[in-house]
Amino acid sequence: MQEAREDPPLDEGLGPEELAEAWPLLDPSARLEGFRMLERHVAEDFFFTLSSRDQAELLIDLPPLERRSWLRQLAPDDVVDLLQEAPEEERDPLLSLLDAPTTREVQALLAYAEDKAGGLMSTRYARVRPDMTVDEAITYLRRQAREDIETIYYTYVLDAGQKILGVVSFRELFAARGTQPVREIMRTDVVTVPEDMDQESVSRLFARHDLAAMPVVDLGGRMKGIVTVDDIVDVVEEEATEDIQKIGGTEALDAPYLEIGMFEMIRKRAVWLAALFLGEMLTSTAMKAYEAEIAQAVVLALFLPLIISSGGNSGSQATTLVIRAMALGEVRLRDWWRVVRREILAGLGLGLILAAIGLLRILVWGRFFGTYGEHYVLIATAVSASLIGVVLWGTLAGSMLPFVLRWLGFDPASASAPFVATLVDVSGIMIYFTVASRILHGTLL
Amino acid sequence: MQEAREDPPLDEGLGPEELAEAWPLLDPSARLEGFRMLERHVAEDFFFTLSSRDQAELLIDLPPLERRSWLRQLAPDDVVDLLQEAPEEERDPLLSLLDAPTTREVQALLAYAEDKAGGLMSTRYARVRPDMTVDEAITYLRRQAREDIETIYYTYVLDAGQKILGVVSFRELFAARGTQPVREIMRTDVVTVPEDMDQESVSRLFARHDLAAMPVVDLGGRMKGIVTVDDIVDVVEEEATEDIQKIGGTEALDAPYLEIGMFEMIRKRAVWLAALFLGEMLTSTAMKAYEAEIAQAVVLALFLPLIISSGGNSGSQATTLVIRAMALGEVRLRDWWRVVRREILAGLGLGLILAAIGLLRILVWGRFFGTYGEHYVLIATAVSASLIGVVLWGTLAGSMLPFVLRWLGFDPASASAPFVATLVDVSGIMIYFTVASRILHGTLL
Numbered sequence: 067m068q069e070a071r072e073d074p075p076l077d078e079g080l081g082p083e084e085l086a087e088a089w090p091l092l093d094p095s096a097r098l099e100g101f102r103m104l105e106r107h108v109a110e111d112f113f114f115t116l117s118s119r120d121q122a123e124l125l126i127d128l129p130p131l132e133r134r135s136w137l138r139q140l141a142p143d144d145v146v147d148l149l150q151e152a153p154e155e156e157r158d159p160l161l162s163l164l165d166a167p168t169t170r171e172v173q174a175l176l177a178y179a180e181d182k183a184g185g186l187m188s189t190r191y192a193r194v195r196p197d198m199t200v201d202e203a204i205t206y207l208r209r210q211a212r213e214d215i216e217t218i219y220y221t222y223v224l225d226a227g228q229k230i231l232g233v234v235s236f237r238e239l240f241a242a243r244g245t246q247p248v249r250e251i252m253r254t255d256v257v258t259v260p261e262d263m264d265q266e267s268v269s270r271l272f273a274r275h276d277l278a279a280m281p282v283v284d285l286g287g288r289m290k291g292i293v294t295v296d297d298i299v300d301v302v303e304e305e306a307t308e309d310i311q312k313i314g315g316t317e318a319l320d321a322p323y324l325e326i327g328m329f330e331m332i333r334k335r336a337v338w339l340a341a342l343f344l345g346e347m348l349t350s351t352a353m354k355a356y357e358a359e360i361a362q363a364v365v366l367a368l369f370l371p372l373i374i375s376s377g378g379n380s381g382s383q384a385t386t387l388v389i390r391a392m393a394l395g396e397v398r399l400r401d402w403w404r405v406v407r408r409e410i411l412a413g414l415g416l417g418l419i420l421a422a423i424g425l426l427r428i429l430v431w432g433r434f435f436g437t438y439g440e441h442y443v444l445i446a447t448a449v450s451a452s453l454i455g456v457v458l459w460g461t462l463a464g465s466m467l468p469f470v471l472r473w474l475g476f477d478p479a480s481a482s483a484p485f486v487a488t489l490v491d492v493s494g495i496m497i498y499f500t501v502a503s504r505i506l507h508g509t510l511l
Numbered sequence: 512m513q514e515a516r517e518d519p520p521l522d523e524g525l526g527p528e529e530l531a532e533a534w535p536l537l538d539p540s541a542r543l544e545g546f547r548m549l550e551r552h553v554a555e556d557f558f559f560t561l562s563s564r565d566q567a568e569l570l571i572d573l574p575p576l577e578r579r580s581w582l583r584q585l586a587p588d589d590v591v592d593l594l595q596e597a598p599e600e601e602r603d604p605l606l607s608l609l610d611a612p613t614t615r616e617v618q619a620l621l622a623y624a625e626d627k628a629g630g631l632m633s634t635r636y637a638r639v640r641p642d643m644t645v646d647e648a649i650t651y652l653r654r655q656a657r658e659d660i661e662t663i664y665y666t667y668v669l670d671a672g673q674k675i676l677g678v679v680s681f682r683e684l685f686a687a688r689g690t691q692p693v694r695e696i697m698r699t700d701v702v703t704v705p706e707d708m709d710q711e712s713v714s715r716l717f718a719r720h721d722l723a724a725m726p727v728v729d730l731g732g733r734m735k736g737i738v739t740v741d742d743i744v745d746v747v748e749e750e751a752t753e754d755i756q757k758i759g760g761t762e763a764l765d766a767p768y769l770e771i772g773m774f775e776m777i778r779k780r781a782v783w784l785a786a787l788f789l790g791e792m793l794t795s796t797a798m799k800a801y802e803a804e805i806a807q808a809v810v811l812a813l814f815l816p817l818i819i820s821s822g823g824n825s826g827s828q829a830t831t832l833v834i835r836a837m838a839l840g841e842v843r844l845r846d847w848w849r850v851v852r853r854e855i856l857a858g859l860g861l862g863l864i865l866a867a868i869g870l871l872r873i874l875v876w877g878r879f880f881g882t883y884g885e886h887y888v889l890i891a892t893a894v895s896a897s898l899i900g901v902v903l904w905g906t907l908a909g910s911m912l913p914f915v916l917r918w919l920g921f922d923p924a925s926a927s928a929p930f931v932a933t934l935v936d937v938s939g940i941m942i943y944f945t946v947a948s949r950i951l952h953g954t955l956l
Contacts, residue, residue, distance in 0.1 A: 086719065090841065114721065115719060115720060115721055207685065208685045208686070211681075211682045211685035211686045219664055236656075236681070237656045240652065240653045240656035241653070241656045269744075272741075272744065273744065273745075273748070274531065274560060275560060276559065276560055276741065278723075278740075278741060295723075295740055295741050295744060296717075296721065296723060296740050298744055299714075299717065299718065299740060299743055299744050299747055300718075302744055302747050302748050302751070303718070303747050303751070303839070306747070306748070306751030306754075306755070307835055307839065309751075309755065310751070310754065310755055310758060310831060310834075310835045311831060311832065311835060313755060313758060313759060313831065313928075314758065314827050314828055314830070314831020314832065314835075314928060315824055315827050315828050315831070315928070316828045316831070316832065319832065322836065322839070322841045323832055323833070323835075323836035323841050323842055324836070324841055324842060324846065324849065324850075324853075325841075328853065328856055328857065328860075331853075331857060332856075332857055332860040332861060335825075335828050335857065335861060336860070336861055336864050338828070339821070339824055339825060339828065339861055339864070339865065339902075340864060340865065340868060342820075342821075342824050343817075343821055343824075343865050343868055343869070344868070346816065346817050346820050346821065347817060347872060349816035349817055349820070350813045350814055350816070350817055353812060353813040353815075353816065354813055354882065357809055357810075357813065360805070360809050360812050361806075361809045364802055364805050364806045364809075365802075367798060367805050367812045367815075368795045368798040368799055368802065369795050370798075370812075370815065370816065371791065371794035371795070371798065371815065371816070371819055371936055371940065372788075372791050372792060372794055372795050374816055375787075375791050375794070375823075375929075375932065375933065375936060376784075376787075376788055376791065378820075378823075378929070378932065379760055379784055379787050379788075379929040379932075379933075380780075380784060382759050382760050382927075382928055382929050383759055383760050383761045383780050383783070383784065383929075385759070386755060386756060386758065386759020386760070386761070387756065387759065387761065387764065387768055388768070389755075390752055390755045390756060390759075390768075391767070391768035391769070394748070394752065394767075396535065396767045396768050396769060397768055397769060401769065404769065405769075408769075408773065408776075411773055411777075412773065412776060412777055412780065415773075415777040415781070416777060416780060416781055416784055419781050419784070419785060420784065420785065420788050423785060423788055423789070424788070427792060437799065457784075482827075483758075483759060483760070483827055483928040483929065484820075484823070484824040484827050484828075484928065487820065487823065487824070487932070488820065488824075491816055491820060495816065
């Protein structure tokens, strides 16, 4: 048991747990050294738990003669992941280390994009013929299990043309009478995944059907491989990371935070930040239009950051909720009108709450400290009325932007909080000064 | 095959796929009606794919006499999930529908918090004794498979006191010689999960060890159940949703967007929005301190939204990247100094880029359109210098806030983009006016 394991003496190097712990902090040569200190069978287990990225880096740091025995440990789909993480020029040399049938399998898998069902699948699955008896099938599978099949949880029943006739779970096979033919116990309502389905849809399908594995088929309905639920955990995590990073207003990093190069990190952040900055420049253009009003009533400028940030914050909330609901499949394009109705109500409610707080604050300070001059009641009214307008508008704009982006074919997660805030800032300025001009006309303005 | 399934005639109701599709849009009575139109075995499959929340709602809408046969279909851990989604007053009546041993199992599971390993686990796992032969074990498991065990992917080897001696994967058992004792082929380095481990840590453990299931043990090392990877998919998705909603500046909704009540939704959003609004009020206090400067040089106010939003945007980026890296276990508390060093560099780089763009813009407009009066070069200098300061500060503050929150024992994801933007707005105003006063002293001010 792991808990009972004793720490190895230090001169023998780190144990696998310590090495895994220290891994992100080690430079390549220290990683290599730590790895080579492990006993062979421990090192093998350790190697399997590394990410494909780390596996690729480690392998390339090894002397060429040692690489083969490590690469050949991996299943074809894991080799593919590793190759996709390796530098372009290393791929062919690595591929040449495999045996001929595996090379063919890997090349076939490499043809699929990494984020499609075909790129996720394993080609090593358990299969039987429909006319086998349960006992024959179990014996046959026992032989297949000696080879490296990905999962024996489901066994697929295929015809001679590789078409799927049915599926039988291992538990069902096990529980059945030994003399029954497989055909009689298999289920025929098999949920299949087209090979070019993108990984986010595949993970939705898993969530919906609650299966441990699903077969991947080509256009002709021929079985090509299986996707297993443990690959889906990685997909879900990866997609969530991408969405979170986009919502935060950067490009997706596509690499662990501490490992990505500084130049690359600045580039990914600068692109969005500069775009937002250019958009935000419109605020100074908008402000320019109200320069005379500000000069006449400087007190108006005091509430400007408060008002535009309230619009930005309510927009961030709305856009984030809608983006996530879309990613989870809870909200679809055609639900836009239901979302509009909900967000108008929510925006009004939230606007009224903020307006009430703002009104109270300005009235109290104006009345007791004389902070805002003699017209503080009018100022309080102008600020509150603007808040309702700005929050309502921010909420609506924030909730609709993901729909517009998806409708245009972009990723709705690009409707990041900063993007919405920028959009709402310019209109916030316009709403504020328009409302203030009306209310303060003849007094302050 | 699903693709080949024909649509049922309309007067027979919706098929299971159409019903699943329409589900979120239907009201309770339409759901019930659609459900009862399904053939019994189709309805069973359909029932299993529903979320625990939907299962609970559907069950409560059924006449009391029909409830039992549905509830008894579920495994104990699924019953627990269903009960946790049911209203308080319905739980005991539902529990009384189960048979006595299942009631005991469910009550034991209910004692665990929903988000702990014990709350995720299933108590129905495959177990054998160490001195059985492989053939005996397979026969024995074949009998167990007829009962409802959660997964047969791993078989646990237990001693008489329920302590785990080892684990053998089904594939290994299958591939082994029939006469070997299980003891000889089992692995003894079993990774175990303590029953009170929180679900986020459990999902990290799954990611690290790449296993399909893990045994849950109590303090005495006795096996209590297993957690399977398909439960982890839901955990990962749930945790990501919570983080994303917090990053967007709301409390986690804990319910699908379209299903949560309007009052509840406004409440969850209003709490944060009002808190941010109160914080943002400090901006008008800060502005008040510079009222004289604004009155003297209104042109300064024009760039205020641009500058504070740049600070907010760079802060959002930094905080989001750090929150996600923490959630993925890539960055730990003790890495704070490495993050500081990276973010100082990134902040300086990003600040310089925005400053250059801002400088260029003001110089060009000032030179060719005379937009900003005679002192446009000084204004351009003041804006650019402030941008470097504000972006650097926003980046640093945004990246450190998640560390401070985690260190204080809060969820780092509460360092939402709007929270950071609010924090940075006030300091942005101070940085801008301080820098501008220095640079413009004797000319505009």
